[in-house]
Amino acid sequence: MKAIRLLVLGLFTFACLLGASRADDLTASVVAELQWRDANTLSDVSYLVKETTKDNTIEYRTHVLKNEAQRHTLLSVNGKAATEKEAAVFAKERDTMSDAKPKDDDKDGLLALIKPGSISYVSETDTTALFSFVAVMDFDGKIIEMDGKLSYDLKGCYVDTFSIQNRDTFKPDSKVKIKTFIMSMEFVRNEELGHVVPTLMFTKVKGTAMLVVGIDEEAKVSISDYRRET
Numbered sequence: 001m002k003a004i005r006l007l008v009l010g011l012f013t014f015a016c017l018l019g020a021s022r023a024d025d026l027t028a029s030v031v032a033e034l035q036w037r038d039a040n041t042l043s044d045v046s047y048l049v050k051e052t053t054k055d056n057t058i059e060y061r062t063h064v065l066k067n068e069a070q071r072h073t074l075l076s077v078n079g080k081a082a083t084e085k086e087a088a089v090f091a092k093e094r095d096t097m098s099d100a101k102p103k104d105d106d107k108d109g110l111l112a113l114i115k116p117g118s119i120s121y122v123s124e125t126d127t128t129a130l131f132s133f134v135a136v137m138d139f140d141g142k143i144i145e146m147d148g149k150l151s152y153d154l155k156g157c158y159v160d161t162f163s164i165q166n167r168d169t170f171k172p173d174s175k176v177k178i179k180t181f182i183m184s185m186e187f188v189r190n191e192e193l194g195h196v197v198p199t200l201m202f203t204k205v206k207g208t209a210m211l212v213v214g215i216d217e218e219a220k221v222s223i224s225d226y227r228r229e230t
Contacts, residue, residue: 031119040195044229044230050223113136114133120133127155133148137181142173144166162185163184176215177207183204185201186201192226202220203219205217
């Protein structure tokens with residue numbers, strides 16, 4: 001009986017070590033994939049954006065140029081073709097045409113939202129591995145930690161969903177109190193571009209400003225029709 005108990009204990013320990021190794025390997029793969037995205041940002045591409053809020057639905061095409069500069073072409077507002085004036089105002093508000101090379105500390109990829117060393121393996125299916133992490137959100141220098149989740153496509157080897165939600169009510173500054181903060185993103189691999197690209201982004205924010213003004217904002221952004229531009 002003692003020999004059997006030792007054998008069972010040995011097999012259990014071996015299984016645990018294999019599980020730990022698998023979790024560590026997948027976690028390393030997640031980090032490596034996100035690092036690759038940061039190091040290989042897209043340029044000379046365009047994509048169609050549909051942005052829906054409680055007040056409006058707008059469609060526009062974003063053109064990503066060198067050094068991450070962007071220009072935007074407004075196509076429609078609430079289902080109607082954009083006027084020249086609307087398109088001009090939109091471009092003035094959204095375009096970033098600077099050719100200045102981004103600084104290394106200006107990275108705004110997904111890894112910048114993850115507290116280093118906090119990614120933790122949760123579970124997996126035949127197609128997807130799930131992870132949790134500590135999200136770090138920077139509100140003008142004030143760092144707020146939140147709960148984060150992501151999923152990793154095991155076949156395509158890339159992060160395909162990424163979400164963040166606040167733990168408690170927080171104050172990004174002295175005049176604003178946020179009760180609900182949710183941000184989520186979905187991604188697919190675009191074979192033509194050889195890159196993982198976003199297809200859907202969602203944000204929801206609820207709270208108060210100046211103690212009396214209610215904040216209730218929600219936005220859904222769908223991204224499609226990626227094109228290589230030369």
